Amino acid sequence: MISPSESLPLMSGPVPVPVTVEEHLWIEMPDGCRLGARLWLPEGALETPVPAILEYIPYRKRDGTRGRDEPMHGYYAQHGYAAIRVDMRGSGESDGYLADEYLPLEQDDALAVIAWIAAQPWCNGKVGMQGKSWSGFNSLQVAARRPEALKAVITTFFTDNRYTDDIHYMGGCLLNDNLWWGGIMLAYQARPLDPAIVGEGWREAWLDRLAHMPFFPALWLAHQRYDAYWQHGSVCTDYGAIACPVLAVGGWADSYTNAVPRLIANLAVPSRGIIGPWGHIYPHDGVPGPAIGFLQEAVRWWDHWLKGEDTGVMDDPKLRAYVEDAVRPEGTRTMMPGRWVGLDQWPSDELAPRVLHLGGEGRLADAPGKPGVLSICSPQSHGRAGGEWMGAGCAGEHATDQRLDDGGALVFETDVLDAPLSVLGTVRAHLRLSADQPVAHCVLRLSDVAPDGTATRVTYQVFNLTHRHSHENPEPLVPGEAFDVAIDLNVCGHRFPAGHRMRLAVATTYWPLIWPTPARVTLALDAAASRLELPVLPEDHPTITMLPPAHGPRTPITQIGEGTVARTSTVDHVTGLQTYVTEAAGGVFGEGILRFDETGTEIAHDLRRELTIHDDDPLSARYVLTQTIAMGREGWRTRADVRVAMRSDATHFHLEGELVAYENDEPVAQREWVETIARDMM
Structure with a gap:
């Protein structure tokens, strides 16, 4: 002490x-x-x-x-x-x-x-x-x-x-971050116990921990619907149990x-x-x-x-x-x-509902538009401008100009706004759809379109339409049969300025955020039977102030190596291969190689994530994540190399993993995993 x-x-x-x-x-x-x-x-x-x-x-x-x-x-x-x-x-x-x-x-x-x-x-x-x-x-x-x-x-x-709001699934769709997080957990758990705390038994305890480590991404992929596994720990099952x-x-x-x-x-x-x-x-x-x-x-x-x-x-x-x-649609x-x-209250009666109707001519307006049934079969790479599922303060993680993706979607747009419009809360879409496959996704994006045409995503949602009645008991679609569905976009707080437009985009894919359906999907949308509900905040609602940040004593840290983050999306115009790569060196969030001065412990974490797909083939999707995590002090150095990979066919997911642990550059433990998991309307 x-x-x-x-x-x-x-x-x-x-x-x-x-x-x-x-x-x-x-x-x-x-x-x-x-x-x-x-x-x-x-x-x-x-x-x-x-x-x-x-x-x-x-x-x-x-x-x-x-x-x-x-x-x-x-x-x-x-x-x-x-x-x-x-x-x-x-x-x-x-x-x-x-x-x-x-x-x-x-x-x-x-x-x-x-x-x-x-x-x-x-x-x-x-x-x-x-x-x-x-x-x-x-x-x-x-x-x-x-x-x-x-x-x-x-x-x-x-x-x-x-289930609905964690790193594994979103709207009944499989998040690719399920594999990312599973791989991160393997790397995190591969770090050793500190001999300065536990003494000479650190190595034996470390190797024992490595031997018992589960293959995390497969644990979670085995539960593709909202079953008892996810209900445990979901306090929404009984809010009344919380008494403080x-x-x-x-x-x-x-x-x-x-x-x-x-x-x-x-x-x-x-x-x-x-x-x-x-x-x-x-x-x-x-x-x-x-x-x-x-x-x-x-x-x-x-x-x-x-x-x-x-x-x-x-x-x-x-x-x-x-x-x-x-703001302009920039990744950083x-x-x-x-x-x-x-x-003062939530839900709040200070928010006024506003309904915008979809029209067959592509309009989004207060009055119903022209009737029309419009079809969309998005390219499998639709979503490249989507940014990361979870922002963490890193370079390049935000959604970029949505025009990159709008070409692969149905687009409905308002006239130029003659007055500002502030939205706070949940935007809900009511859609009448039909699909040509028993498993289909619907992807919605609401964007703020500036006078120069740049489009900034305000909110979005991905939704597995087999979950239209419940996440507990998904049901396959009947190809060609129309149905009504309500989809809530993520909560948001945004002010659309006068002179801008609102744009709703509807698509069938969102790569690399979610894993694609087993087959290419065409959705048909009945525009006249579809609408968007907005919770509108009055423009004269008072502004409040918040205190500026304060901190206690800072931790003594020395940065001993630079950190970098790179994000690239490329197209091979000969083979048609679409590649999305995130690479972080020094720290998984670009923080660099650090030394905690009070303990002398040095930490480094490198990561490369590569996702590839062909626009016409959802079964071409591949995901490979490689990491190296190292820590130690002079005379005590450890590291772990971790690789996880995923692919799928029409009926199953196929996962692989490998972990090799080193002490002072000598391998001391190795684990390998191979899992095949049936697709459950996913």
Whole structure:
């Protein structure tokens, strides 16, 4: 533990106190498994116990999230909280194996951790739980288990439905990021335990962990509908199980934002929501900016629910959201113009519904247009301008000019707007369709078209039409038979300026975001029977302000190598092969090779993702992901080389994986996987 004379530097603010940090401690589970933790304590906590804030994830406190943890948990400790970062079973230096996401054992361990925290001499028995992504999920899952000491939750970039809004499936379609994330998890879990913490047994424990590692992408691909596997851990199955107050946070550039308005609309407990312009990054570091004072907002929440202080959080609007202004369609965005608004209720009667009708002549208008049945069979590479499924603050990740894809879609467009129009919430499309195949996708994109013709995607959705009645029980289409379907596009907040146009594009493919259908599909759309519903925010709705970002002490980090990110899309005009490549060197998000100065640990992660397809053949789709992840110190160097690949035929998916682990450049372990999984109307 750092002595008081070596306490972390104070942050400017009204109430910061000196903080001590315990680099590592063990928390023993009822079955004897030990979980590793890192603890920040405010001065005086042993004499006068304080509430505690828990973050519980598998991303390695010592060398994974260290750079992010210090400024956040240090801030909480400076403001009178014991902050504790716990690595889940089988991750970091914690004992055991990580067998999958969100298992019952993961929740059981969290309950034991919370009980342990509440019993410590520095804790007054009150615990808050916070998380982003995985820990945002399990914060809600644990809240639904109702541990006595858990008094409040802050969940960020999370979902309440593990099937519809996670990295595996979207709208009943298979996300190609299922393979990406599965490959990333293999690389993450291939990192060794730190001998400085666990001693000489580190190597044996590392090799044992490698031997028990599952083939993650195949675990998830085995469940292609919303079955009991996904329903477990999806708090939407019983919102009433959550009994403590919840602050829910999301970002328009992130992929989990649909859950924010859905959660606060359904919880019976006190709740508030915030949606900003950010990708998958805590909002005090949010990109695209502007970042906000998330840590101040969090402390207000904790002070109210854990200390009993009236901080005014329940006087805040039910939902605070950033309404973005129009921007040029560029792949890299560091700042988004716009304004913050607050809605006192959600759902809100301040939003006025507006209906736009599709017309057979390609118009999108307030009045019904000409009748017409229009057909579309998109090229398999449609979607190259779509950007990444999840924004993470990286170069080139945003959707680019939609004109690249509009040529492969049906397009419906408004006249030039004579006044600005702000949309906030869920845009819903009501369509009458028929298909020539039993399995078909419908892809919708709503764009802001500038006077010069450039088109910026505002929101979109992909949808497997066999799931038109439910995700639990998909049903094949009857070729040629018309049906009605309602499809919700992702929630959005956007202001279309006067002089711009709105454009709806309808397509049958979206590569490389989703895996294609078994056969080429032609959709027929009955325009006169189709419409778009928009939630319109009044232009005179008041603007609110948010606090600027603050941080606790920064983590001492030295960048010892540059990071680069490249994204390219190419066409071979001889063979017709369409290739999409993402390549990151130094860090998987382009952050470079880093050394955590306090521990001397160096981290490097290189990744290459290559997806190929021919425009006329969905069965030509191929995906290969290769990675190298390295970490260590002088005299102790480890790395893992990971390769995963996927292809399909008309009836099955075929997955392969290989992992080779090295110690000081000598191979010490190898794993290989080969899986064939039947397609389930996918």
